[in-house]
Amino acid sequence: MRTGRGSRPVWLVRALLAVVLVAVGGVAALAGRTVASAGQVVGLEDGSAWLVSSAVGQATLIDGSTARVVAKVEVGGGTRAGAQAGADAFVTADDGSLRRVDGATYQVSEPASFARADQPLAVFPAEDTLFVVNRATGVVTLADARSLVASTTFSLSARVPVGGAVVEGAGRLWVVDEGSGELVRVDRGGTAVTGRKVDPARTTLVTAAGRPYAVDLSARRVWPIGSGGVAGGGVCVDSPLDDDTVLVTGASLASQVYLVSGRRGLLLITDLDLGRCDAVVDLKVAGHELGQPREAAGRVFVPDFTAGNVIVVDPETRSVVATAEVLPDGTAFELRSQGPVMFFNDPASSQAGVVDPDGDIREVKKYESSSGDTAGDAGASGTSPGTSPGTPPGAEPSSGPANQVDQPQPADQPAGPPASSAPEPPALEPSASEPPAPASASPAPSSTAAPTPAPAAFPGGAASPEQPAPGPTGAPTTPARLGEASLGIQLSASSVVVGGSVTIQAVYSGESAGIDDARWTFGDGQDAAGVRLTHAWAEPGVFQIVLSARLTDGRALSAATEITVTERAPPATPGLQPSVAQPAGPGDQIGDGDGDDPTGDPTGESTDGPAEPPTTSTGTGTSPDSPDEPTTPDEPTTPDEPTTPDEPTEPTTPASVSLSVTNASGLTVNASASASGGGGDFTFTFVWGDGTMSTPPLGAAIRTSQSASHTYSAAGTYTVRVLVTDRVTGADYSQSQTVTIGGGTITAPVARLALSPTRGTAPLAVTADGSGSTGGAGLTYQFGWGDGQSTGTQTAAGASHTYTSPGTYAVTLTVANGSGSDTETVAVTVDGAPTGSPPTANMxxxxxxxxxxxxxxxxxxxxxxxxxxxxxxxxxxxxxxxxxxxxxxxxxxxxxxxxxxxxxxxxxxxxxxxxxxxxxxTPKGAPPVARLALSPTSGAAPLSVSYDATGSTPGGSPIRRYSIGWGDDSTSTGPSGTHLYTAPGTYTVTLWVTDESNQSDTQSATVTVTAGTSTLRMNLTIASRVGEAPLQSTIRANATGGSGSYSYYVDFGDGGGFQGPYSADGWSHTYPAGQFTVQVRVTDSTGQSVTQSQQVIAVASSTSTPPSGGT
Missing domain, CATH: 2.60.40.10 (Immunoglobulins)
Structure with a gap:
């Protein structure tokens, strides 16, 4: 984020000169004040992740550097999972739809449907393209990453297994055919089925050091994927064929693949450069249920669901760095890496956080799950009443259903015209390191007071001048009306303590341009670049923040504001508020985040207070070259005086929660939960452990227990959790229980044990196999080795043991399910060490x-x-x-x-x-033969030339690379493509083809480019773009350049239009009330054309209706 100290752009020099004139009063005011000597600048897009909370249908943006919540948006119910590309997030839902969360504005798109409700989706971002895979049908859709509009759809005619797809570079997707095991290549040109096959049930596609690989556990090999699919002899993986607990990931920078085995409790490392697979790290968790590992910052992070831990491994030293406790035992959670930062997330609860490379944990609460949150934190989304998530107060909510919040309008006040299409940036929450905002000196309004109706919206999202916009007390607002374009600075807080981070954002309210570049100085000797960033000051004082921005239309604007940095408050004196011990009970309290939490801060100070409303400072709004007189920035405001804390109140005793889950029949279970203590009135939500949940209706006015039933789609072992919310205190609790179900009536288990070997010399390694046992999918296994040692209880049917002493041992296998257990015994004989010399092997x-x-x-x-x-x-x-x-x-x-x-x-x-x-x-045969076709081979500049090298033929091995040199220092790769020549000349185009055995061939051709006509340009202006309806606007479009005569096509945006030559007076058109897009296209005699558009807004006339019976 930090810029260099060298030369600055011309536009930045001009902007700095302008801001010196504007802020000369503010600069003089800084004389004699302390200036901080150091600062910290962090970009929110660096190491920030969107974490999905499926339980509440929310996506939360977490800043990895500060471990704080940056934004929260609602993404709709039935949320499955999310993927991230840069600052944007893409969230799938159970109904087969996909939404995009804009990382710059936090706006949530309308849902785009790609499948039916029963068909799971997988999303693979690739720069400006999304590969959306329907796993159930094998349909792959290429969609635009911003609009989610599908451009191309391909059918693979087969299901896609989990882990069976990976993106290579920016435009190629590899998919495993679940039926045949063939690898299918998908790109914009279509699909191609490659020759060699893998085991689709046991193959995972990963990338290591940016290159795709197929990890086939059945073949025990890692195969590189080339342009023709699986290639080469591969590298070994040290995974037994019967281990079904192995999960795979690849390194981001190193050529390494990592495998974790829950059954063996090991991390296995395959080095692709060295061709070795003998590196292993003992995680000390044999028999645990492990989740998908992730790699970041040179560390491998392994989720341990059984213990609720994250195991941090250094693959370089082959050692466990730390084991971090993050969630309760038995919790299934996800790890998400974004850049060098690793996040953990429980989609079923509000718990998340950051895992540092040294194993330190920084917890984050994604949302407040209680119904009695503190003022200013309205609901789980963390937005103000009357605004949609990710939208600041005063801005129009999105029209999407997941983002829509009803705004009551007074019956006698008509609604204004639509808001500007460029909404203000969302309010930014302060970091967790900052103190809570001071309370207002005025008493809080009574809970019985009538709500204040929302004002009518004015253009640009501003409130009516006669009626202030609703929002937090003391929130300064600067309305940006249409036609009054200005540059401003938005801060997450107007004052901050030393070391506390403030989020700073550049805001431009104009319609015809946006911010292309933004440069900052902070008054402490530090500078930075970026539209949105954070900064911290190392010393107290009043500092001037100066913004110099270049717009997309080339103009340079500037703005300035001040911030007060104060010393940190001394530690609170112990004993100001009594501490209440947490009584023991079966429920685990999650906590409600307010000052009354018995398990919270004994001082009574909340760490989750309402965020201070953002402040906006508006700059000159004109170019530095403008003759307008510079204005003096506002004087710095003094922070509100903190009020005296409320008197301590008697805390409520936490509730106790119990949960009972029983098998009903087949795949159906019954769950019942009860709660006592606390406020005495609760809501219950059952999370079934298979991605579904249910919340029974409240029913009675007072509820202390609840029951529900659920039918699973497949047999297995599931962790059922009940989430309980105290409706009186707002506290949250949870309790969980594991249940094993079969696919129908559970049959009695029968143990079958096989040992290999049953006799040998000490030390003797014996493998036990209980896979021949019967009793359904929910069977558990326990092995007794007859020497005081045992393995299990576990769901894996195999185990191994080494005997070091001679003797005969009775090995037992006990299998169990919901209907009982069974045991079988097999003897193993261990002989003493033989005497005499051993044989010598030679071959x-x-x-x-x-x-x-x-x-x-x-x-x-x-x-x-x-x-x-x-x-x-x-x-x-x-x-x-x-x-x-x-x-x-x-x-x-x-x-x-x-x-x-x-x-x-x-x-x-x-x-x-x-x-x-x-x-x-690799055998070497005949070399390949290059064949190059160009079209056209001559023409006027600018000239677009297409090439086709698909006529090239392979020799003894397949062609693996096509390279094109265009003769103007430009190159291309691939069997076909295009190139644009902009300057006249004769160019020699050369094709190189190289096969798998590194044999190559070339062919050349020439392209002649002559001087072309000048570029066609047009200047579109509209007189009277905004006004009261009926609005008469005059449209003029002056064309220059090009060749010959011009013809025009005008679309007035309301159904009317014009086509023909241009008139010097332009075109006059009258508009009714509404917002319209005027589009003009001009074409010259050579076919060059230019299209431009602008907006026209006609505001309905505000007329009062006379009272009934009036004249």
Missing amino acids: TMSVPVGPAPHTMSYDASSSSPGSSPITSYRIDWGNGGSSTGVTGSYRYDTPGTYQFTLTVTDSAGQTDSASGTVTVT
């Missing part, structure tokens, strides 16, 4: 290097016995294949480097191993 290979397919012979007969004869030979070839003969041959079909191992065993059970490597190269 010779015929040709260890060769092109694929590569066949070689082996001979292990040179292995020598020790004290006992050799009884078995086994060769593992490193690609999943094996041989058991003393001599023989083996064939490798895929290029790569493989490590093989020979193991010999003698009659006493002693073994020895020997290893070696085999290198299989």
Whole structure:
């Protein structure tokens, strides 16, 4: 965010000169005051994340640097998940719709439908394009990232598995076909099915260091994905075939893939550059349920649902940095990385936060879930009454249903015309490090007072001059009416303590232009650039903030304001308010965030007080070259004096909550919850653990218990949670219980245990397999090893154990479900260490290097016995294949480097191993043949030329790269595309094609560009753009440049229009009340055309209706 100290743009120099003239009084006032020596500037878009709260249908923007809430917006009920691209968020819903949250204005778009209600969506942003994948039908839609308008739709004719899609670069999506296992490439040109297949049920597509990979756990390989799909021999992954708890992610910068296993409690690292998969980190959580890992800032973050922790791992040192407790045990939550910052989020509650690379936790409360929030924090969205989420007081709410809040209008006051299309920026909340805003000196209004009706809206969103706009007390407003364009500075607070962050935003109220660049100075020797940012001052004083902005139309404007920075208040004296201990009880109190929370601050000071309303300072609104006299900025205002805190009140005893969940029949469960204590009146919401929830109606006036039923779509183990809100105190509580259900009537379990081996020499590693047991999907397994050790209870059907002492052990497997349990016992014999010398393994290979397919012979007969004869030979070839003969041959079909191992065993059970490597190269055949077609090959500048290299033919291996040199220092890649020549000349265009074996070919052609005609331009002006209806406007459009005569087409925006030559008097048109878009297109004789548009607003006449019976 910080700018350099070198040369400044010309527009910035002019703007700074203007602001010196405007603010000379303010500069003089700063003389003799303390100036801070250091500051901090943080961009909100750097390390900020939108976190979705599906329980309340809200998206919350969290600043990762300060761990504070920046904005909250409602995104509608039935929210599933969100994806983020830059500062924007994209949120899917259960009804198959998608919404966009604008990261600059916090406005929520209308929902765009891409599927039916029963079809899950996955969204993959790629710069200005969205890939929207319907997992149920395999339909992929390419949509505009801003408007959500679909441009192209492709059908893959198959379902897309979870984890089976990834975006490569800015314009290509790779998808796994769930039916065939083929990789499908999707881009704007269409779809292409690649040749090699993967296991669709056990393959995850990831990116590492920006390159896509397919992690196939069945093949135990990581395959690179090239232009033709899966390529090369791949790299190994150290994951057993029977481990179904493995989850995969890729590194953002390093060429590494990370796997976490809940069954084994391990983080496994595959290094793609070194071709190794032997790095492992023991997480010490074997048997836990782990979530999707994420990587950020050189750390791997692993969510542990069982313990409610986040495990932070340093893959470089292969060590656990920290284990951070973030949520209650058994809570399923998500991790979201944004830049170098890692966020944790519980979509079913208000709990979220930031996990630092060293494991420190900074908690964030996304919303207030109580019904008795403090004034100024209206509901979960955190917006003022009468405004939509993400919209400041005084601005029009969005027309979208999810953002619409009804505004009562007085019956005798007509509504004004529509608000300006450029809304004011949203109000910004202060950071958590700032003290709460001082309370108003005036008494709070009575709760029985009649509500004040909202004023009629005026153009630009300003309130009526006769009636102030509703909002927090003392909130200064500067209306921006149409035709009065001005530049302003909006602050999240007019005063701040030393070290406290203030959010600062540039505001421009004009219609015809926006802010293109903004430069700031803060009066403390620091400067920065950006439309919206935060800053903190290191010393107290009064500081001048100066904004110099360049607009999109080239104008330079400036504005200035002041901020007061005070010393931090001394620590509160203990004992001002009694502390009340939290009594033990079955319910876990979430807390309501107000001063009456018994578990809160003993001083009684709230840390979640209402945000101070934003202040706006308006600048000159004119160019520095304007002859207008500069104005003097307002004098700095003195912060309100803090009021005396209320007398401490007796806190309410927290409630106790109980939950009972039982199987009804089949996939249906019954849940009942009750609460006692607290305020004595509660609401209950049941979260079923499968992405659904239900809130039964209140029914009776006083409610202390509630019941509900739910039917799951599939058998399994689910965590059911009840969320309880005290309707009197506003406190929130939760309680959870795990339930295991089957797919119908639960049958009695039957244990079946298989051991391998059942006999051997100590130390003996034994693997137990209980997968042959029956009893339904909800079966649990516990293994007893007969030596005092056990594994489980767990849902995995396998386990392993090592015996170090000789003896015979009774190994038991106990399986259980809702209807009972069953046990089977199998004996394992461990012999003592053999005496005598072991055998020696040795093997010779015929040709260890060769092109694929590569066949070689082996001979292990040179292995020598020790004290006992050799009884078995086994060769593992490193690609999943094996041989058991003393001599023989083996064939490798895929290029790569493989490590093989020979193991010999003698009659006493002693073994020895020997290893070696085999290198299989890619065969080289004939080189490719380049073929280049250009169209056109000549023409006047500017000349757009298309190329087509698809006629090139491969030789012995597929073509992997097409490169084009245009002869003007420009290049392109891909089999086809276009290029624009702007200067006359003769250019040599060269095509290079390269295949998978790095053989290449070229072909060249020439393009001749002649001098073209001048560029066509038009200047559109409208006289009387805003006024009272009927409004007569005059439209003029002067065209210059181009060639020959001009023809015009005019669309008046109300159904009328004109087509023909231009008249010197322009076109006159009369408009009724309303807002209209005038569009003019001019075309010259060569076909060049220019189109421009402007807005016309005709305001309805304000006429009073005489009283009934009047004259």
